[in-house]
Amino acid sequence: VSAATTRGAVALAILLLLAGCGSPARKRVPFDYGAYIARDPRSVLVAPVVPVVQERRASRFFLATITEPLAERGYYVFPVRMSLELEKLAGFTGRAPEDYSGERFEERAAELAALFGTDSVLFVRIVEWDYRIKGLGEAIENPVDPVGTHTVAMEYHLTDDRGKTLWRAKQQIALQKGGGNIFTEIWNFFASPLHPEVGLAREANRTVIEGQRHKKGRRTYYPVDPMLVGSYHPRYERDRARRRGTSSP
Amino acid sequence: MRWAAVVPLAALALASVGCASDTRTYYWSSYQYDLYRSYYEPSKAKKFEATLLRIIKKSDASGRKIPPGVLAEYGYFFYQRGEFDSAIHYFEREALEWPESEVLMERVIEQAREGLES
Numbered sequence: 001v002s003a004a005t006t007r008g009a010v011a012l013a014i015l016l017l018l019a020g021c022g023s024p025a026r027k028r029v030p031f032d033y034g035a036y037i038a039r040d041p042r043s044v045l046v047a048p049v050v051p052v053v054q055e056r057r058a059s060r061f062f063l064a065t066i067t068e069p070l071a072e073r074g075y076y077v078f079p080v081r082m083s084l085e086l087e088k089l090a091g092f093t094g095r096a097p098e099d100y101s102g103e104r105f106e107e108r109a110a111e112l113a114a115l116f117g118t119d120s121v122l123f124v125r126i127v128e129w130d131y132r133i134k135g136l137g138e139a140i141e142n143p144v145d146p147v148g149t150h151t152v153a154m155e156y157h158l159t160d161d162r163g164k165t166l167w168r169a170k171q172q173i174a175l176q177k178g179g180g181n182i183f184t185e186i187w188n189f190f191a192s193p194l195h196p197e198v199g200l201a202r203e204a205n206r207t208v209i210e211g212q213r214h215k216k217g218r219r220t221y222y223p224v225d226p227m228l229v230g231s232y233h234p235r236y237e238r239d240r241a242r243r244r245g246t247s248s249p
Numbered sequence: 250m251r252w253a254a255v256v257p258l259a260a261l262a263l264a265s266v267g268c269a270s271d272t273r274t275y276y277w278s279s280y281q282y283d284l285y286r287s288y289y290e291p292s293k294a295k296k297f298e299a300t301l302l303r304i305i306k307k308s309d310a311s312g313r314k315i316p317p318g319v320l321a322e323y324g325y326f327f328y329q330r331g332e333f334d335s336a337i338h339y340f341e342r343e344a345l346e347w348p349e350s351e352v353l354m355e356r357v358i359e360q361a362r363e364g365l366e367s
Contacts, residue, residue, distance in 0.1 A: 043349035057288065064285035071317050072273055076349035079318030081284065081297075082325040086357075117352020198285055232274070 031225035036158075036166040037243050041119035042231050043076040044158070045083065047112055048093045049124050058129040058197070062154070065202035066124070069209040074233025078116055090115055106163025113161030120166060121159050128153035128172065129197050150175040152200040156208055158227070169224045171208035173200045275316040278304050298326045317347055321354065333361040 046066055049059035063080045070077045087093050092112065109121045128151050153172035159165055211226025228243075229235050283297040301323040308315045324339025337358050344354035 060288040061285055064288060065281050067284075067316075067318065068277055068281055071275060076317045076347050078350070078353065079322035079325070081287075082318075082322050085325070085329075115353075117350075119349070202281065234274070 031168065033167070033225075033228065033243075035160075035164060036228055039119070039160050039164075039166055040231075040240075041075070041158075041160065041166065043078070043119045044070055044230075045078045045112055045116045045118040045121050046070075046080055047108070047121050047123045048084065048087050049126060058126050058201075061198045062124065062126055062201050062205075065198065066122075066205050069206045070122075070227075071232075073209050073227055074230030074236055076230075076232070078118060083116070086115070087112075106159075109159045109163035110161065119161060121161070121163075123157040123159065125155040125157075126152070126201075127155055129201075150197060150200060152197050152204055154201070154204055154208070167225075167227060169208050169226075171204040171224060173204050173207075175200060274314070276304060276308050276311065276313055277316060278307070280304065280316075280319075294326075298323065301326075315346060317350075318343075320346060321350060321357075325357075328357065328361055328364075331364065333364040336361045337365075 046063065049062055063084070067077050067080055084093070092108075105123075109123075112118070112121050151172065151174045154170070156167070156169045156171070157165065158167040208224050209227050211224055229239050233239075278300050280300060283293070283300040287294040287297040301319055304319050305315055305323060320339045320343035324336045324343065327333070327339065328336035340354045340358045340361065344351050344358075
């Protein structure tokens, strides 16, 4: 089999996968909340964000928009700016992504939990954060081109204080650029040298935590299994009673 | 370039304000926007500090619970400047308001006390 054929097959597979993700008829396996319900965490520490994307500041920008939705969901959220400073002092930042995978990952969760005294740790991987145009499976660096999309994609992984998985979710939000609307063009003209992704990250965080699912304007949200409400949420007692009965959120 | 910076930031600020009329539990002021701004331009950290104080004052005045982490975050600004008395004051308030923070607050209060003695 030639290399070109293999590449073609891979590209086709990716296209098929992408098509599958966009289809609302796709059957989803609902997330198993068993461990989450059993642990019922009261506090969340947002771990140092694992740097997967090129934009090095993305993780910092992301941190600015995660506290509010987590707190509004009913959790105690450790102060992110202070936590990052303490993590720096304790040598948690500047580690390689491999240091947050497999067995080491459980170790990290336990170390962080011991340092902060938290019930749970939220690990986030930013897998996409860019303003590049995409064509034929290739991302081309071209921030001034008005055609294309802004995209952010994040993977969320909540563990208990020993690294056991409580909740996992992905969120991806794409904002179509261009399209002839004069306001859009003005926005893009001013926004492109900066970071419209921060606004998208804010929406990604909010919608993945609350589990909002809809299509709004030119933004597409993907269905997700939300976080359960925490102990400071007005709906907590009611939800917890219901969960005990059916063991689903 | 000056204006290029202002427009998206203003939009983010407006977006934050837009949420103020909804059913949120806490008063956040411009928390997200100012934290983002402090990462974007480190010289704006003072603005974030002022916003934290505004959240504390306004929450107190209206009898609402102060959002998690805000008292600790504010106290840490004092800690970093070596103003350990004020730092301890806010760390203690955080621990009182949010028992979940006790382990961490006890640790930083101890560090601040060591700072006082040296």
